[in-house]
Amino acid sequence: MMEIEHWRSEIDEIDAEILRLLNMRARLALKVGALKRSARLPFCDPDRERYVLRRLQDINTGPLDHRAVYKLFRRIIGESRRIQTNVAQTNIAQRTDFVRSTKVS
């Protein structure tokens, strides 16, 4: 059906925009992660997570229900945290390599 195809191409455009924003969010989360690291603050911040999720449920107009908003953003926050942790581990690994190589030479 042509009408279905029309709405699907609109969905594809929206998806590309959502993806762009998700990557932008991930970049900002990396910045926050780097600042936390240099200030020796913990990565996890349950208060901030609760604030983010509560606020989004408050401003939600639907048709997604509150449960859907909660589940989707829990995952978005989780993926942001996962890259923060990956970057942190890579940095530690690189620093360890550096220490090791300076010791060897």
Place this chain on the structure above:
Amino acid sequence: MMEIEHWRSEIDEIDAEILRLLNMRARLALKVGALKRSARLPFCDPDRERYVLRRLQDINTGPLDHRAVYKLFRRIIGESRRIQTNVAQTNIAQRTDFVRSTKVS
């Protein structure tokens, strides 16, 4: 730290925009669902799902990795389908109520 607060308020703005787009996507998915229903097509369309997920991984620039994009959009598609199904069930329930009430009167 003030700098962390600054980036967090940027994240909050991006989240509000992501939420707006997710709801827009859900509305379009409801339209597609209604069209499928009237054409007696099945709700699930694995080919379309594969297409959507593959395409988003192709256009992904990072820092989110392919696995994160896959997991996030799997959930987004899943929530879209859930509201489509809910609406369909509500419609069937209303129709059944209608049939029942016309039979009683």
